[in-house]
Amino acid sequence: xxxxxxxxxxxxxxxxxxxxxxxxxxxxxxxxxxxxxxxxxxxxxxxxxxxxxxxxxxxxxxxxxxxxxxxxxxxxxxxxxxxxxxxxxxxxxxx
Numbered sequence: 001x002x003x004x005x006x007x008x009x010x011x012x013x014x015x016x017x018x019x020x021x022x023x024x025x026x027x028x029x030x031x032x033x034x035x036x037x038x039x040x041x042x043x044x045x046x047x048x049x050x051x052x053x054x055x056x057x058x059x060x061x062x063x064x065x066x067x068x069x070x071x072x073x074x075x076x077x078x079x080x081x082x083x084x085x086x087x088x089x090x091x092x093x094x095x
Contacts, residue, residue, distance in 0.1 A: 003054075004082065013054060013055055015035055015039045016052065017074060020061065020074040026072055027069050032045055059078045061074055
């Protein structure tokens with residue numbers, strides 16, 4: 001769970017998740033382009049790739065390789081587990 005919080009602590013990684021939530025299955029080039037155009041983030045491709053590695057290690061994204069390209073997909077299951085832990089969505093409702 002600490003990996004999830006570490007991944008979410010960085011604003012660039014949150015912007016990456018926002019972009020994948022809006023349009024899933026993007027390549028590194030597409031993510032970099034969208035971050036530059038929409039969030040004014042001019043990080044290098046290597047830096048964005050490292051952010052993607054952190055997100056993948058935390059279970060927040062999954063990658064799929066297709067030929068030369070690697071596609072990144074948002075996985076919200078770890079976030080649901082966090083919500084269930086503190087909000088008790090699977091247990092009783094608030095009084």
